[in-house]
Amino acid sequence: MPHPADPPRVIATPSIGIRDLRVRRGGRLVLPGVSVEIDPGIVTGLLGPSGSGKTTLMRAIVGVQIVESGEVTVLGAPGGSPENRRRVGYVTQAPSVYGDLTVRENLHYFSRVLGVPTDRIEEAIAVVDLGGHEGQVVRTLSGGERSRVSLASALLGKPDVLVLDEPTVGLDPVLRRDLWSTFHALADEGVTLLVSSHVMDEAERCDELILMRDGSIVATGSPGELRSRTGQDDLEDAFLALAEAA
Amino acid sequence: MSLRITVATAARVLRQIRRDHRTLALIVVVPPVLLTLFKYVFYGQEETFNRVGPPMVGLFPFISMFLVTSIAMLRERTTGTLERLMSLPLGKLDLLLGYGIAFAALAVVQATVTALVAFGLLGLDSQGPAWLIVLLAVANALLGMALGLLLSAFAQTEFQAVQFMPAFVLPQILLCGLLIDRAQMARALEVLSNVLPLTYAYDALARATADDLGRRLVVDAAVVGGAIVLALLLGATTLRRRTA
Numbered sequence: 252m253p254h255p256a257d258p259p260r261v262i263a264t265p266s267i268g269i270r271d272l273r274v275r276r277g278g279r280l281v282l283p284g285v286s287v288e289i290d291p292g293i294v295t296g297l298l299g300p301s302g303s304g305k306t307t308l309m310r311a312i313v314g315v316q317i318v319e320s321g322e323v324t325v326l327g328a329p330g331g332s333p334e335n336r337r338r339v340g341y342v343t344q345a346p347s348v349y350g351d352l353t354v355r356e357n358l359h360y361f362s363r364v365l366g367v368p369t370d371r372i373e374e375a376i377a378v379v380d381l382g383g384h385e386g387q388v389v390r391t392l393s394g395g396e397r398s399r400v401s402l403a404s405a406l407l408g409k410p411d412v413l414v415l416d417e418p419t420v421g422l423d424p425v426l427r428r429d430l431w432s433t434f435h436a437l438a439d440e441g442v443t444l445l446v447s448s449h450v451m452d453e454a455e456r457c458d459e460l461i462l463m464r465d466g467s468i469v470a471t472g473s474p475g476e477l478r479s480r481t482g483q484d485d486l487e488d489a490f491l492a493l494a495e496a497a
Numbered sequence: 498m499s500l501r502i503t504v505a506t507a508a509r510v511l512r513q514i515r516r517d518h519r520t521l522a523l524i525v526v527v528p529p530v531l532l533t534l535f536k537y538v539f540y541g542q543e544e545t546f547n548r549v550g551p552p553m554v555g556l557f558p559f560i561s562m563f564l565v566t567s568i569a570m571l572r573e574r575t576t577g578t579l580e581r582l583m584s585l586p587l588g589k590l591d592l593l594l595g596y597g598i599a600f601a602a603l604a605v606v607q608a609t610v611t612a613l614v615a616f617g618l619l620g621l622d623s624q625g626p627a628w629l630i631v632l633l634a635v636a637n638a639l640l641g642m643a644l645g646l647l648l649s650a651f652a653q654t655e656f657q658a659v660q661f662m663p664a665f666v667l668p669q670i671l672l673c674g675l676l677i678d679r680a681q682m683a684r685a686l687e688v689l690s691n692v693l694p695l696t697y698a699y700d701a702l703a704r705a706t707a708d709d710l711g712r713r714l715v716v717d718a719a720v721v722g723g724a725i726v727l728a729l730l731l732g733a734t735t736l737r738r739r740t741a
Binding site: 277315318347351356360 | 499501502505506508509512513516517576577578580581582583584585586587738739740741
């Protein structure tokens with residue numbers, strides 16, 4: 252399992268900075284004032300139960316979320332600013348690709364929108380292991396395959412920041428392991444990855460963790476740090492201890 | 498605004514429609530079939546058929562493209578592809594013009610086939626030039642597309658989007674002068690019809706049919722063009738980068 256005990260720390264300014272972020276959705280205060288920093292060159296896991304505000308936080312980083320107040324800075328520019336639309340890749344939880352187009356047609360369209368060479372299409376297909384499905388209409392693919400088309404679309408532009416909302420849900424364990432090593436390979440190239448999950452066994456695969464509950468950040472740190480801080484061997488137990496102490 | 502993205506978007510929309518054979522067939526086959534039906538409903542009344550037939554050739558694309566666009570854009574909203582596009586370096590105008598080009602191309606095919614069947618097989622007789630009817634049909638397709646894009650923002654489900662057809666399209670067809678001369682309608686309705694874009698679309702078609710190719714036709718066409726631009730601009734304001 253690729254979880255280095257001592258992740259390679261790149262000494263750099265955080266690539267994502269969030270200060271006092273308040274977001275209201277449907278009258279409910281989903282994020283009551285979140286502050287956190289996310290470093291480049293590592294995989295940061297955003298962990299927490301469903302409804303804890305993970306997606307809202309990710310949407311704010313990408314710049315598609317209406318925020319009430321607070322500051323979101325990504326790569327030195329406000330989240331969602333025009334220059335960041337090329338540098339930030341976002342994969343939503345539900346695959347956002349065209350069901351009536353083939354895998355290749357989807358990727359071809361997004362590569363034209365991004366203005367990147369078309370040989371990236373084959374590269375992206377290989378990374379998500381969809382070789383042999385290029386000509387298949389997306390609607391006829393399985394749920395896991397569809398979410399990989401969505402992920403491949405986000406990889407096309409070789410973004411500096413990748414925001415992935417539950418990218419490995421419902422995937423085959425072998426593929427899940429391969430994708431996590433892809434994430435780490437990207438991080439080694441300097442990419443900032445923020446990956447959300449609601450399953451704790453994925454936390455082990457991250458270099459750094461942000462634990463969320465009810466719109467607030469309960470704890471941050473590496474899996475090792477969180478274990479030693481709570482004296483728990485299991486990250487699930489560590490999360491429980493941290494959530495109860497909060 | 499990027500030509501590359503606009504063209505790619507138009508190609509993508511056409512590819513999606515091409516894959517949906519049934520919709521494509523309905524778009525191309527239904528208008529000629531309805532016109533055939535119409536001819537035999539007015540059996541022996543050639544004059545009525547020749548007066549109402551050509552404007553109908555020009556109005557079908559308005560209805561088809563309104564429906565297809567409003568559903569297509571609603572799907573972009575509900576499946577998350579619009580959110581993805583809004584997080585990419587794509588201008589709102591790229592998306593709207595991409596849709597415009599795709600549906601104009603589709604309207605050219607629809608109007609041409611309908612016109613060939615109507616003026617050829619059915620023996621429809623227009624005093625004015627048939628090419629002008631086809632050209633106005635394409636303009637009406639763009640009007641339908643622009644209104645469909647705009648109204649799709651106010652529908653949350655496909656059920657709602659489909660109901661916009663009787664809610665927004667049928668009244669315009671009733672009031673545009675096709676069924677009865679607008680001057681003979683109740684005064685309030687006549688005034689109302691003055692602000693509905695389809696009134697001008699029909700008036701242009703009626704004048705083209707009667708070979709009345711004067712200044713009024715140009716004014717009508719300009720009003721339709723202005724309505725297209727206005728609806729597209731309003732539609733652009735409903736495409737939000739950030740949503741709640």
